Amino acid sequence: xxxxxxxxxxxxxxxxxxxxxxxxxxxxxxxxxxxxxxxxxxxxxxxxxxxxxxxxxxxxxxxxxxxxxxxxxxxxxxxxxxxxxxxxxxxxxxxxxxxxxxxxxxxxxxxxxxxxxxxxxxxxxxxx
Amino acid sequence: xxxxxxxxxxxxxxxxxxxxxxxxxxxxxxxxxxxxxxxxxxxxxxxxxxxxxxxxxxxxxxxxxxxxxxxxxxxxxxxxxxxxxxxxxxxxxxxxxxxxxxxxxxxxxxxxxxxxxxxxxxxxxxxx
DNA sequence: ATATGTTACGTTATAATATAACATAACAAA
DNA sequence: TTTGTTATGTTATATTATAACGTAACATAT
Numbered sequence: 001x002x003x004x005x006x007x008x009x010x011x012x013x014x015x016x017x018x019x020x021x022x023x024x025x026x027x028x029x030x031x032x033x034x035x036x037x038x039x040x041x042x043x044x045x046x047x048x049x050x051x052x053x054x055x056x057x058x059x060x061x062x063x064x065x066x067x068x069x070x071x072x073x074x075x076x077x078x079x080x081x082x083x084x085x086x087x088x089x090x091x092x093x094x095x096x097x098x099x100x101x102x103x104x105x106x107x108x109x110x111x112x113x114x115x116x117x118x119x120x121x122x123x124x125x126x127x128x
Numbered sequence: 129x130x131x132x133x134x135x136x137x138x139x140x141x142x143x144x145x146x147x148x149x150x151x152x153x154x155x156x157x158x159x160x161x162x163x164x165x166x167x168x169x170x171x172x173x174x175x176x177x178x179x180x181x182x183x184x185x186x187x188x189x190x191x192x193x194x195x196x197x198x199x200x201x202x203x204x205x206x207x208x209x210x211x212x213x214x215x216x217x218x219x220x221x222x223x224x225x226x227x228x229x230x231x232x233x234x235x236x237x238x239x240x241x242x243x244x245x246x247x248x249x250x251x252x253x254x255x256x
Numbered sequence: 257a258t259a260t261g262t263t264a265c266g267t268t269a270t271a272a273t274a275t276a277a278c279a280t281a282a283c284a285a286a
Numbered sequence: 287t288t289t290g291t292t293a294t295g296t297t298a299t300a301t302t303a304t305a306a307c308g309t310a311a312c313a314t315a316t
Contacts, residue, residue: 006265040302044304082239111253113250117247119188121242128240154272166296266309272301274301277299278298279295279296281293
C-alpha cells in the first residue's frame with residue numbers, strides 16, 4: 001500500500017516537484033519557509049524519508065535532490081541520471097539492463113554488486 | 129610531458145597514496161599538518177590540480193578522494209568505481225566500452241554524452 | 257482509558273565540506 | 287626587469303549535513 005506522507009514531507013516533495021532543476025536542501029528550505037518550515041533538520045528529515053520510499057533521489061555530484069517522476073519508483077537504491085550541463089535538468093534513466101551490465105562488470109573483479117549510482121553529464125535534447 | 133607537481137601537491141598526493149581508503153579533504157589536512165599544511169585551502173587547491181591532471185579522483189557519494197593508480201590516467205573527467213561497503217576500498221574500473229554503452233544510452237534520449245561518473249557499491253573480493 | 261512503543265516534530269547547536277577574498281611570493285618568458 | 291602566470295599563505299565565510307534534546311501525535315495492546 002501507498003505510504004502516506006506527513007505534512008512536512010508533502011511540502012518538501014511539492015517544492016521538488018515544482019522545480020525544473022534539482023534543488024539543494026537549503027534551497028528547498030528557502031522555498032518553503034513561508035509554509036512554516038524553519039530548520040534544515042525538517043528538510044533533511046523529510047528528504048530522508050522521501051528518499052527511502054523512492055519519491056526523491058539525490059544527485060550526489062550536485063548535492064541536490066529531485067522528485068522522482070515514476071509512480072512507485074524502483075530506484076530506491078540504484079539510480080541513473082542524465083544531467084544537462086546547459087539547463088541543469090536531470091532525466092532519470094530506467095534501464096533494467098544497466099544493472100545487468102554492472103553486475104557483469106562487477107563480477108569481472110570478483111566484486112559482488114549491490115547498488116549503483118550513475119551520473120551522465122552532457123547536453124539534453126532541448127538544449128542541443 | 130609529465131606535469132611536475134609542487135610541494136603541496138606532492139604532499140597531498142602522498143597522503144592519498146598511503147591510504148587504503150578514500151580520504152576526505154579535512155582528513156587529508158589532519159594527516160599532513162605535521163608537514164606544514166595549515167589550511168583547507170591548501171588541500172583543496174592541491175586537490176583541484178591533482179584532479180585536473182588525473183592523478184586524483186573524487187568519489188562524489190563519499191565526498192572523498194583517492195589517488196589514481198594508473199599511470200597517466202585517462203579518467204580526467206569520466207570515472208567508474210567499485211566501492212566496497214565492507215572495507216571501504218575503492219577500485220577504479222577502466223572499461224572503454226562503458227563509455228560506448230553510455231553514449232548509446234544517452235542517444236536513446238537524444239542526449240549528447242559528455243562525461244560520466246559511475247559508482248557501484250557492493251562487496252569486494254577480499255571481503256567476500 | 258491508559259500505558260507503551262514508535263514515529264514525527266520543533267529547536268538549538270554544531271560538525272563537515274568547500275569556497276571567497278586578499279595580499280604576497282616564485283618564476284618563467286618577453 | 288617588467289610582465290604575466292601560477293602557486294602560496296592566511297583569514298574569513300559559505301554551504302551542506304548531523305547531533306542532541308525535549309515534546310507531540312498516534313497506534314495498539316493491555
